[in-house]
Every structure is written in structure tokens, then in C-alpha cells.
Amino acid sequence: MRTTESNPDISEGTTRVFFAIWPDDAARKQLAGLAEQLRGEALCVGRKTKAENIHLTLVFVGEVGASKLETLCLAADRIKDSGTSAFDFAVEEIRYWKRNRILYAATGGIPPKLIDLVSALENALSTAGFTLEQRAYKPHITLMRDASCQTLPELAEPIAWQVREWMLVKSEQTSSGPVYTPIRRWPLA
Numbered sequence: 001m002r003t004t005e006s007n008p009d010i011s012e013g014t015t016r017v018f019f020a021i022w023p024d025d026a027a028r029k030q031l032a033g034l035a036e037q038l039r040g041e042a043l044c045v046g047r048k049t050k051a052e053n054i055h056l057t058l059v060f061v062g063e064v065g066a067s068k069l070e071t072l073c074l075a076a077d078r079i080k081d082s083g084t085s086a087f088d089f090a091v092e093e094i095r096y097w098k099r100n101r102i103l104y105a106a107t108g109g110i111p112p113k114l115i116d117l118v119s120a121l122e123n124a125l126s127t128a129g130f131t132l133e134q135r136a137y138k139p140h141i142t143l144m145r146d147a148s149c150q151t152l153p154e155l156a157e158p159i160a161w162q163v164r165e166w167m168l169v170k171s172e173q174t175s176s177g178p179v180y181t182p183i184r185r186w187p188l189a
């Protein structure tokens with residue numbers, strides 16, 4: 001993820017956006033290290049997610065026009081009154097999604113506060129007129145794409161961090177892979 005927050009190109013065209021949480025630096029380093037280790041041990045081959053890009057998507061929105069971007073932020077502003085608060089997220093499992101060829105990190109038990117946050121966000125966006133994917137929410141952190149994996153080891157210890165904010169992120173495809181840039185952040189108390 002870019003470290004400097006830049007304004008999205010709101011003058012024209014559309015912006016591809018999603019809501020997400022970013023693991024803290026230590027957790028991101030551990031998750032990136034894990035993918036590297038699996039590759040090193042020849043248990044997985046594929047395109048590793050850059051450490052800076054490792055994230056957990058809350059809601060994928062897709063292409064949004066300039067005028068809708070502000071509406072999106074206003075809708076997200078409203079959820080702060082719906083009782084959302086900070087919570088711990090612990091990666092407990094590494095899994096391989098054979099159909100999508102994705103290696104990903106997941107939690108054993110989804111924190112209720114994560115579900116609360118995602119539900120509040122989905123409700124606020126639907127109320128504001130955004131059409132969201134109907135797929136059930138499956139929290140996952142993509143570690144490798146186009147992956148081919150063998151039997152994966154169990155994690156010796158969970159990789160955990162405290163989720164203290166969530167954000168709206170702009171996604172751009174570049175020749176060197178996706179670039180994610182935060183547009184707005186919302187704190188969790």
C-alpha cells in the first residue's frame with residue numbers, strides 16, 4: 001500500500017474501490033514471511049502478495065464514479081453510530097482455494113465484531129443505493145495468486161493484531177501489480 005494518502009482522481013472517470021482493514025506491520029511481515037517460507041519449502045508456488053498489499057477486504061464495491069465516491073464516504077460515516085468497536089483478529093489457518101488458485105490466511109472463528117462491522121457497512125451502502133455482491137462474506141487474506149499448493153502445515157501460533165481502523169481503498173492495476181491507496185480511514189474505538 002502507498003504510504004502517502006493521495007486524493008483519488010475524482011475529476012473524471014471511475015475509481016475501483018473496496019473497504020478493508022490492514023494488518024499492523026508486525027502481522028503483515030509475519031504473513032509475508034509465511035508465504036515466502038511455503039515457497040521456500042516448495043509447498044506452494046505462485047505470485048506472492050507484496051507485504052505492503054496484504055489486507056482483509058470488508059466489502060468490495062467495484063468501479064465508482066466521481067460523484068458517487070463522496071456518497072460512499074457519507075454512507076460509511078453513518079455506521080459509526082451502529083456500535084462498531086475495535087477487536088482482535090487472529091490468523092489461525094493457512095488454506096488453499098484450489099478452484100481460485102489462491103493461498104490465503106483465515107481465522108478459525110470469525111470475530112463477531114468483524115461481522116457487525118461488515119453488516120453495518122453493507123446495510124449503509126445498500127441504503128445509499130450501492131449494489132453489492134450477493135456472495136456470503138468469507139473473510140480471507142490472499143497471500144498468493146495463481147498458486148499451486150501441496151499439503152499445508154498448521155500454524156505454530158496465531159498471527160494476531162488489534163483492528164483499530166478500517167478504510168476505503170483505491171485499487172489500480174499496474175504493470176508491476178496492484179497498487180492500493182487509502183482514500184479515507186475510520187477509527188474504531
Ligand code: 2AM
Pocket residue numbers: 018055056057060102141142171
Ligand atoms: P481476493 O484477494 O480474493 O481477490 C481488492 O481487489 C480486494 O477485493 C481483494 O481482497 C479481493 O479479494 C476483493 N474482492 C472481492 N470481490 C472482488 C471482485 N469481484 N473483484 C475484485 N476483487 C474482489
